[in-house]
Amino acid sequence: GKEKWPRGEEKVWKDCMRDVDTDVSSITKSFVNHVQTSLARQPYNLDNLGAYQAAALSVRDNLLVNWNETALQYTRKAPKRAYYLSLEFLMGRTLDNALLNLGLKDQYAEGVKKLGFTMEDVLDQERDAALGNGGLGRLAACYLDSSASQELPVWGYGLRYKYGIFQQLISPAGEQLEAPDPWLDNQNPWELPRLDVSYEVRFYGHAERMNDGTPRAMWTGGQEVLAVAYDVMIPGCYTKTTNNLRLWESKPKRGFDLNSFNAGNYEAAVEASNSAAAITSVLYPNDHTSFGKELRLKQQYFWTAASLADILRRFKNIGKSITEFPDYVAIQLNDTHPTLAIPELMRILIDEEDLDWATAWKIVTNTFFYTNHTVLPEALEKWPVPLLEHLLPRHLQIIYDINLLFLQSVEKKYPGDRDRLARMSLIEEGFPKQVRMAYLACIGSRKVNGVAELHSELVKTTILKDFVEFEGVSKFGNVTNGITPRRWLDQCNPELSALISRTLKVDKAVWLKELTLLEKLLPLTEDAAFRTEWAGIKQRNKERLAHHVQTTLGLTINTNAMFDVQIKRLHEYKRQTLNILGVIHRYLTLKNMSAEEKKKVNPRVVFFAGKAAPAYYIAKLTIRLIVNVARIINADPDTKDLLSLYFLPDYSVSLAEVLIPASDISQHISTAGTEASGTSNMKFCLNGGLLLGTVDGANIEIAEEVGESNVFFFGHLTPAVEDLRYQHTYHPVPIEEKCPALANVLNQVSGGLFGDAHVYEPLLNTIRQGDYYLLSDDFDSYIAALAMVDEAYLDQTEWVKKSIRTTAKMGKFSSDRAINEYAESYWNIEAQRVV
Ligand code: GPW
Known part of the structure; x- marks a missing residue:
């Protein structure tokens, strides 16, 4: 029988249960309690770090109350839930966000002050949780914030990397150096170890088909590893709903391999335990490239297998038939990284639940949803068949079976079309053969979506064209990305947030969750006093950034200049090179x-920040060029008052929170058709920065909202790109003829104006030869667009109007809108009120 709960005296339990603190005195009490007990520190020698830890632990207690109630509610009501599977969650800091979402920021500030600390210093002690590379991982974090804020039953699943994205250092020569990011060294108050929640995950071994008339097989032997859960609380904004992000840590199943140990082979025994721990040791620092490394495949399987086992166990607790799985569970695949979940669920349903193939496939294809984030070929994941066969023999069998049945159905619709079969096969022929993960994700999912209108069209007309023809267009959709206005406005730009609340006479608890209310700011473009306030806030944000750079790097920045910002991962398609060559042209x-x-x-100050993948030679050269151009330009008395340039090292979420509110103009200048969406473009615009960009990704939808007269567009359009590349290959025109201005800039760099004459040749040659990203085609119109920005900036009144209009029209880009689209049109889940 079931245990009676609570044990003992119910009243004693109830009287002792805590609620969320709301008043300053219980906050200070809990803070001091944690200093005394959890931290075992003396009040008289408590430093800022200790104060941060005490504050964090006390906030965590509050979050846990809500987190428990949310979990209880979900268990009782058993609504359909959605799970967001992402290899990356780029969370940044938590304390400030948690305080704002709980509505306790003022109370904590007061309490902390009474105890002799300032909130700013305390907040500044926190290290970023940087378990992601860039846009894809930050999107996952914004979606968690929005899910909780919209009271949606959504959990995230990821990996608890011991090392997040590397720390970037810049050498005296301007080269990027990488250092590890041991972010857990100071303990992490935001996670809850769940040593009781663990699953065994198998690798290698043998798979033997039963051949008993069923599709079943036995997978045995190999290596078994334990997945242990760590839970991270995700508070919603002004709601009790506090969801969960479950991160898996790998560990050896039995500390040591006793067989080897007894055989006297101590080293081999320890090695086995090392290799288990290695699985979740480090985040792969590559963005937009798939390297085919075994450890990466291990990460993917380890994480999908543990997550599915956990989801299944939770589903089974409801007591429904397995065929109802898709009525209770939706699983979103963040890019193809979790695609192994498709054959893994097939394996469970067939080998463990004993279902027939058709029933299992129907469950699978009603459960998964796949988001594509790029059409760049180098980013599309393909796994070598021999590697899969070695590491996951049963999954390879299942993939082959899926492929066979799929190609039979294609053959039926297009009899004799061999080319089509070869094009659509999950297996790419070659040496070695490779599994095309995007195709597997596509056919295994209920729906597929891109992340901005243009990108979703490109997905349908390029990489998945045959699949649209075969499966029908209704399976393919668009959900334009979004950003959370909590972090990316209220938190990073408190003055602007306060001005908006004051002006609209609407509490931020309302407009932060209904961002289209910002439209009510539009009439205020005509209010001179309001414009002055608006401009004053931008100015103070610029000074805050300057102060930050002064204290961290010792550099003095001219805050009377226009601040021009490009901050994102270094990649050729994002064209930081175009920007730096434009700076040289200006110089x-x-x-x-x-x-x-x-x-x-x-006067103009140009800021760059961003990391390059450690093995991305050309991207690293671009950083080196930027740093060395900065060195020359910033020291030139002829020009330094009018143009200066900074490369801020170690770009992070926290640095973005200081940079974005300070920007007058930001650059989003990818070759048309290459940036799927972009999300920092939305962040800048929400903070009243204007956008200089190409007609690409979400830039297009931003311009649709704010009006083309409020953005600065340049460059060739997507349909021209293919033709231009063809011209480059078959009718190349020397750069001196095609774009003399650019040729001159390249020659200056080659000639050693910025030192290291020979060093930059490989970078410059990517433009001189082939010019795949079309810098020479877009350079002149880029320079013209920069001139238009200068001209517009001279009219400060008109500029501030543009700035206000831009913020006012950004409501569409709230991640609340995006997550509601997923909830309604994809997952079919409903909000759950937690009281
Ligand atoms: F290649 N994105 C990213 F599609 O940050 F997998 N990293 C990646 O590895 C990939 C995509 C991948 C970005 C897109 O480049 C960006 O345009 C988009 O806004 C972001 O994902 C979120 O959708």
């Missing part, structure tokens, strides 16, 4: 100006 132009001409120029 050369200034050098040739008379003193009189210079008076008309408005």
Whole structure:
């Protein structure tokens, strides 16, 4: 029988249960309690780090109350739930976000002050949780925030990497160096170890088909590893709903392999335990590239297998028939990284639940949803068949079976079309053969979506064209990305948030969750006093950034200049190179100006930040060029008041929170058709920064919202790109002829104006030869667009109007809108009120 609960005296239990703290005195009490007990520290020698830890532990107690009640509610009501499987969650810091979402920021600030600390110093002690590379991982974090804020029963599943994205250092020569990010070293108050929640995950071994008339097989032997859960609380904004992000840590099943140990082979025994721990030791620092490494495949399987086992166990507790699985569970695949979940669920349903193939496949294809985040070929995951066969023999069998049945159905619709079969096969022929993960994700899912209108069209007309023809277009959709206005406005730009609440006479508890209310700011473009306030806030954010750079890097920045910002992963398609070559062009132009001409120029400070994948040679060269151009330009007395340039090392979520509110203009200048969406473009615009960009990704939808007259567009459009590349290959025109301005800039770099003459040749040659990303095609119009930005900036009144209009029209880009689209049109889940 079931245990009676609570044990003992119910009243004693109930009287002792805590609720969320709301008043300053219980907050200070809990803070001091944690200093005394959890931290075992003396009040008189408590430093800022200790104060942060005490504050975090006390906030965590509050979150746990809500987190438990949310879990209880979900268990009782058993609604359909959605699971967001992502190899990356780029969370950043938690304390400030938790305080704002709980609505306790003021109370904590007051309490902390009474105890002799300032909130700012305390918040600044927290290390970023940087379990992601860039946009894809940060999107996952924004979606968790929105799911909780919209009271949706959504959990995240990921890996608890011991090392997050590497720390970036810049050498004296301007080279990127990488250092590990041991983010857990100071303990992590935001996670809850769940040593009781663990699963065994198998690798290698043998798979033997039963051949008993069923599709079953036995998978035995190999290596078994334990997946242990760590839970991270995800508070919603002004709601009790506090969801869960479950991260898996790998560990050896039995500490030591006793067989080897007894055989006297101590080293082999320890090695086995090392290899289990290695699985979740480090986040792969590659963005938009798939390297085919065995350990990465191990990570993917380890994580999908543990997550599915956990989801299945939870489903089974409801007591429904397995065929009802898709009525209770939706699983979103964040890119193809979790695609092994498809054959893994087939394996469980067939080998363990004993279902027939058709029933199992029907369950699978009603459970999964796949989001594609790129059409760049180098990013599309393919796994070598021999590697899969070795590591996951049963899954390879299942993939082959899926492929066979799939190709039979294609053959039936297009008899004799051999080319089509070869194109659509899950297996790419070659040496070795490879499994095309995007195709597997596509056919194994209920729906497929891209992340902005243009990108979703490109998915349908390029990489998945045959699949659209075969399966029908209704399976393919778009959910334009979004960003959480909690972190990316209220938290990073508190003054602007307060001005908005004051002006609209609407509490932020309302407009932060209904962001289209920002439209009510539109009439205020005509209010001079409001414009002054607006401009004043931008100015103070610029000073805050300058202060940050002064204290961290010792550099003094001219805050009277226009702040021009490009911050994102270094990648050729994002064209940081175009930006730095544009800066050099500007520098050369200034050098040739008379003193009189210079008076008309408005000063500009250009900021770059971003990491390059450690093995991405060309991207690293771009960083080196930026740093060395900065060195020359910033020291040139002829120009330094009018143009200066900074590369801020070790870009992170926290640095973005300081940079974004300070930008007058930001650059999103990818070759048309290459940036699936972009999300920092949305963050800048939400904070009243104007956008300089190409007609690409979500830039297009931003322009649709704010009006084309409020953005600065340049460059060739997507349909022209293919033709231009063809021209480059078959009718190349020397760069001196095609774009003399760019040729001159390249020659200056080659000639050693920024030192290291020979060093940059491989980078410059990517433009001189082939120019795959079309810098020479877009350079002139880029320079013209920059000139338009300068001109527009001269009219400050009009500029501030544009800035206000931009913020006002950004409501669409709240991740609340995006997550509601997923909930309604994809997952079919409903909000659950937790009281
Ligand atoms: F290649 N994105 C990313 F599609 O940050 F997998 N890393 C990646 O590895 C990939 C995509 C991948 C980004 C897109 O480049 C960006 O345009 C988009 O806004 C973001 O994902 C979120 O959808």
